[in-house]
Amino acid sequence: MHVEDIKQKLKQSFDNATDLVFKKVTTKSKQIVVLVWIENIVDQQLLAQNIIAPLQKLDSKDCDIKEVLQNEIISFGKVSTSNSLEEIESKLLEGFCIIFNENMEQFIVAECAKWIVRLPNEPPTSAVLEGPREGFVEDIISNTTLLRRRLKTKHLKIEDMTIGNETNSSVKLIYLNNVADPKLVQNVKEQLNNIVIDGVVDSHYLVEFLTNKQQQIFKQIGSTEKPDIATAKILEGRIAILCDGSPIALTVPYILLEDLQSSNDYYTTTTRATIMRYLRLFAGIIAILLPGLYIALLSYHLKTIPIKLLITITNSIQGIPLPPFLEVLFIIFLFEILYEASLRMPRYVGLALSVVGALILGDTAVKAGLVSPPAVLIVAITGVMSYTLPEQISQISFLRIVFTFLGGLLGLYGIIIGGIFLIGYLVSLDSFGVPYLAPFAPYISSDQKDGLTRSSLAKMKNRPSSIPNINKKRQ
Template sequence: MVKRRRKQVSSKKESTPATRTERNNDALSDDLDKNADHIRSVYAEASDLIFRRFYIAGKQKAVLFYLDGLVDIQELDDSVLSPLMEEFTAEYSDVKELLEKKISVSGVKEFTNIQDCLKKISSGFPVILLEGRKSGIALNLTKFEKRAIDEPPAEAVIRGPREGFVETLGINRTMLRRKIKSPKLKMKEMEIGKYSVTPVILAYMDGIAEEGLIKEAENRLKRIDIDGVLDSGIIEELVEDNPYSPFPQILTTERPDVATSHLLEGRFVVLVDGSPFVLIAPVTIYSFLQASEDYYNRFIISTLIRWLRYIFLLISLLLPSIYVAVITFHAEMVPTSLMIGMAASREAIPFPALIEALLMEITFEALREAGLRLPKQVGSAVSIVGALVIGEAAVMAGIVSAPMVIVVALTGIASFTIPRYSGAAAIRMLRFPMILLAGTLGLLGIMLGLITIIIHLATIRSFGVPYLSPMAPMMGSETKDVLVRAPWWKLNTRPHLTGKYNKYRQAPGQKPGPKHGGD
């Protein structure tokens, strides 16, 4: 009998949270105490919830709820509580009229159900409920610590703006508005995350971005059903086209000028509260080899630097595998004098070239990762000194050859020339299977690996845009910003992404030069 009674009690306790959740969707009651008790029960054991009873004009009962640390207390006292609690004789027919005449806060919203009330409190809004009213008011008086705007450490430039996005969504939104002072810049806000309720903004240029593209992006964001969004990287992984590809299909940046330039080309930008990294799509593989500084320097210099990046991209991917293939299978391809020197340096090495390359590459990647994770004051020193000391010691001990150390060092330097970390990470990942193919099949294995990579790149898309466009499929008029960086007076058209698009972004015939006609 006692056991049965205990079972009934426990089942009753288990049903309480579900009942409470159902009540959260109910409309507010005109019974103030009932509403207040329910809100306090939802925030039970939340020590930062502040509950304050007061009377409006000494007559009407009201309660104030807010979370400590998220509200501007001084402004709340001066602009809300003081005006409401002082004696006044005017009668107000509804809450709206009371707000308009007594509360000097610009951001005020009225709500009628408990769910909206809880959402506003959790977002840092002070909430006021009134006796006899089935509605409440939320005041935009949020205040919390924010990081100062600074230059992004991962995207530093010699010439260009030196401001970067921060973790506060409102500041990031304002930085975009400062760059584009037009009502054509549209921002659709939504909330993602069952518990985090993270504000997310989809920004695009009306009349430039294709309507179907924006609709697809909005649908992919809205179908995300997850407990919480802590960074834009989570959203990136949930909306991309090819999740198993090593190549990123969404560009991330901390720079407002980069985000603005892509908006003006017809792409969309996703801003996530709590993350300084915004998402840009659709993009192509060439987007990861372009730096913002390319567009602020003279076009001849920018073109030469871009060619240098393409060359070092190939070096980063292929140099270790070519070395392994030549040493293992194709020694006749190397000049005799050079081959004699390489053979002499490898004479005392106990490992084949394949094992030697894998050993050095893994060590170099470990040093790079250690440098990233250690404090900034010692991180760079550990990675550089570690590479020098370990490389020298390994050569002296006869574990690896000197040419292999040179190859791995050149490969590491080459990978640093890729401007985007996510693009460089993909190349670093593919370097290992290329080394394995070279060590087993020689140059034939390298060719098979390259063909596989190119076929894969030709099949993936970023929000419907071919990853290799405008080179494959070839669009001749749009290659002015791929292998070269054409001068600004020649970049008259925008890239053609999907569907209809606004083709021209500037007037033709703006090539500079001396004026004619005796002016």
């Protein structure tokens, strides 16, 4: 093996990258060993202390350096050998160190990656009052560790894949092989294998390849940032998909009911959990329908409003230049813009913006007689209510606009046909063969224990039938 030759080849294939480091180490017996790594993604201290220093002290006259390196010196991480230049190139990118010298026939590949890793902090999207506060991080190894720690069983199967021609992202399929339906696993694997894309930046990139139809209003793949939720889902027979560089674990199959459930429900009393689930459902429905209903009643069905409320409303909308339909649409539009802007603004500015938005814009608009207080109130109520289902914010906000249009264009009739159409659309969806509205349509009585009402864990002796599994018994 000619050292200079290989060095040139590597430099060439990495296009003279400045962070590609070649280090020549001279052993005690004056033999030269070359180490190659990419700066910043390997632990340089580890390299210096555990490889370079012992090598320098090594008297390699009587022994085979390769044997010594493999068996004695490198006492950490994965060590392997390879003689393909392509393979060592990809290993270099994964944070491995390549060791070789003139006499060796193969390269030694030693793992000494050191990625910048965030601590598993509590994720901002799903905070709980009482319950585990760990969240997934961007590092797939740490995420796997977090799941392994919760599922100490030999049945936990972790399958590796690499997706993305350029990013070569590591993707892991995690499931319990004594619970998850093999057909489902096969199906997911096939769909993942079929993905051809240049790069996977986040796990959400995979979502669009895993859903059947391209234009979807409702999400059909579950996502979570918390290992405890992922563990619970794996235990029910679902498959978790982890992607390197993403703190979001995907779970399939996914049903709408999952969004009504929160991990908090399992860390509190059953009664409380049941009440909260009904509240969430109610709030979700109100968040979607209220502006549409308001416009419909005011534009078409005045006679259905109680007289006292009607007097209050007519007094407040007296003198407003816009018809109710445009007025509500205008406020919803304003609300959506504020939402988007507050997401994008730097945190401190965002705080100021929300104050400006809520107080100044709303109050001034009302005082200026541009919008009426009931309309502002209605949109504010729906805004607050939609946050009871944080996973479905975008869907709720889309549907709210649709129903506002329907209510404005056709009145209650529009809302009724919209509602029936929506239900028809939802029941026609499925995620990996599981009906989207299971266990309500089709009604599965055994799954109602953890449906809208939650009975105690002791009573949930079986896994939910809506998720395909091969081992029904839970307790």
